Amino acid sequence: VRIDDVDPHDEATLAQWFAVVEAAELHERPGEPDSFLEEQRALLLDGLPGPDGAPVGDELRQALLLRDDDGRAVAAARFELPVRDNEHSVWFRLSVHPDARRRGHGSALLAEILRRTEHAGRRTLVVDCEEPAHLAGRAPARAFADRHGFALELEEVRRDLDLPVPPARLKALEAACRPHAQGYVVRTWRDRCPDDLVDDRAVLGRQMSTDAPSGGLDWREEEWDAARVRHREALTAQQDRSYLGAAAVHAESGRMVAFTEVGVQRAEPRRVHQWETLVLPEHRGHRLGTLVKIALVRDLVRKVPEARLVSTCNATTNAPMIAVNEALGFRVNGAYLSWQRVL
Ligand SMILES: CC(C)(COP(=O)(O)OP(=O)(O)OC[C@H]1O[C@@H](n2cnc3c(N)ncnc32)[C@H](O)[C@@H]1OP(=O)(O)O)[C@@H](O)C(=O)NCCC(=O)NCCS
Numbered sequence: 401v402r403i404d405d406v407d408p409h410d411e412a413t414l415a416q417w418f419a420v421v422e423a424a425e426l427h428e429r430p431g432e433p434d435s436f437l438e439e440q441r442a443l444l445l446d447g448l449p450g451p452d453g454a455p456v457g458d459e460l461r462q463a464l465l466l467r468d469d470d471g472r473a474v475a476a477a478r479f480e481l482p483v484r485d486n487e488h489s490v491w492f493r494l495s496v497h498p499d500a501r502r503r504g505h506g507s508a509l510l511a512e513i514l515r516r517t518e519h520a521g522r523r524t525l526v527v528d529c530e531e532p533a534h535l536a537g538r539a540p541a542r543a544f545a546d547r548h549g550f551a552l553e554l555e556e557v558r559r560d561l562d563l564p565v566p567p568a569r570l571k572a573l574e575a576a577c578r579p580h581a582q583g584y585v586v587r588t589w590r591d592r593c594p595d596d597l598v599d600d601r602a603v604l605g606r607q608m609s610t611d612a613p614s615g616g617l618d619w620r621e622e623e624w625d626a627a628r629v630r631h632r633e634a635l636t637a638q639q640d641r642s643y644l645g646a647a648a649v650h651a652e653s654g655r656m657v658a659f660t661e662v663g664v665q666r667a668e669p670r671r672v673h674q675w676e677t678l679v680l681p682e683h684r685g686h687r688l689g690t691l692v693k694i695a696l697v698r699d700l701v702r703k704v705p706e707a708r709l710v711s712t713c714n715a716t717t718n719a720p721m722i723a724v725n726e727a728l729g730f731r732v733n734g735a736y737l738s739w740q741r742v743l
Contacts, residue, residue: 401505403512406463408444417465420476424495428539429532436667440478442638447480457631458484462516466509474500475509481520485609485623489524490517506544518743524618525550528738530558536735550739554615556713557722559730563672563708564701573727574694577687581648584657584688586695588646590703592633597647598626600656605629608678613715617740640666643675644703646696648688658688660696662710669704674712677721689724697728 406417418437425434440463447461455461459480466475479492492513496506517525527550531539545552587594593601602624609622636643641663648658660677679688700707713736714721 401469401508402467403509404465404467406444406465408441408448408463413465414441414444414463416473417463417476420465420473420497421478421495423497424476427498428535429530432532432671433668434530436640436665438667439639439641439665442635442640444478446635446638454483457635458482458628464509464512466505468500468503468505472500473497475505477509477513479513479516481522484628486620488522488620489526489618490520490522491526491528493527493529501540507548510548514743523743525741525743526617526619526738528554528736531735531737533732533734539737541737541739545739548741550741551616552737553617553740554613554738555716556736556738557716557732558711558713558734558736559722559725560733561697561710561712561725561728561730563697563710565697565729569729570694570698573690577690577694580685580687581691583651584648584683584686584691585651586646586648586691588644588695588699590644590699591637591642593629593645597649597656598629601629601647601659602626604656604659604678604680605676607680608676611678611681612676613718615715615717615738617738618742636663642666642704644696644699646692646699648679648683648692650683657683658692660689660692662696662700664704664707669706670708672700672704672707672710674710677724684720689721690727693724693728 406413408414418440421435444461444463446457447455447459449455449460459482462479464477464479465473468474475496477492477494479490481490494506494509527545529539529541605624606622643661643663645659645661647656650657658679661675663673663675677689712725712730
């Protein structure tokens with residue numbers, strides 16, 4: 401077999417790499433495309449090293465393509481090395497074409513990833529994947545990860561919310577929350593966090609990296625500033641995505657103290673992905689998590705009428721977030737699993 405780096409400028413090879421990713425994804429989750437060529441290309445371009453060796457973005461990203469002895473592209477990986485923080489770790493994803501499994505290709509690509517991890521002087525590897533409901537407890541990644549010495553360190557449950565949510569449900573929920581949230585104002589935006597909130601958004605991004613339950617994963621505090629927020633927004637646009645945000649602002653101090661965001665792939669706007677949601681510790685207990693989500697769902701229905709579903713993943717231990725989601729009407733639909741191996 402041969403393993404090559406994929407240059408995201410090389411259309412033909414990138415298309416072969418993406419075809420493997422897509423075929424693997426659709427095999428596990430028929431009818432639910434999740435990765436898109438433009439989206440992956442933009443990510444890989446963003447992760448290229450600049451003249452000084454560091455990427456412009458937050459991670460160095462490499463795409464690897466494995467060809468079998470007949471020259472067929474059969475396995476693909478994306479390998480990421482955070483450079484702003486978490487420089488002890490790498491993250492990767494592996495996809496083996498459904499017609500070429502159980503022939504050792506996944507293991508061969510993983511061996512190359514392990515080599516590169518050691519070469520980069522990093523020790524912690526993380527790999528994750530969705531386990532759709534029809535494969536509950538038996539996604540191939542489980543046996544593969546186990547065989548290669550990875551430990552399942554974070555179990556999340558996926559929940560979906562059907563859109564549009566009946567307006568009466570949102571109204572009743574909002575009425576129940578409002579009395580607890582005196583002194584807070586809710587604001588929404590699309591694609592660009594307002595200038596007067598962007599520094600606070602960075603503070604919340606840092607807090608998110610430590611407060612969202614991460615199980616046994618060795619994920620450490622992230623470095624965030626306004627430039628990182630803007631960079632991520634620019635990358636989102638390059639990935640052919642739109643995103644919507646909603647925040648609670650503490651009226652007295654003028655500070656943004658809670659937020660929630662969702663991402664929409666323009667080519668496939670029916671399934672919306674819930675991104676992050678956080679309330680600063682000193683402002684918890686005011687139902688702000690629910691109120692920002694209500695505002696966002698209403699905005700989403702108005703601005704992206706094609707949207708049919710919002711998907712979210714929560715750690716099984718994250719009782720407060722799960723309670724908010726269940727109140728909104730989210731229903732369980734599969735799982736999301738993260739494994740870790742420390743070299
Ligand atoms: C998980 C995946 C990458 C494995 O790729 P692969 O090329 O089939 O894996 P390998 O042939 O190298 O398998 C190595 C070992 O893992 C275990 N394994 C892999 N797939 C398995 C399965 N479906 N059932 C049971 N054990 C499995 C076996 O122990 C296997 O050794 P064996 O074939 O000698 O018994 C592939 O199934 C895939 O692309 N799945 C969808 C994407 C995904 O889940 N990626 C995350 C990877 S952790």
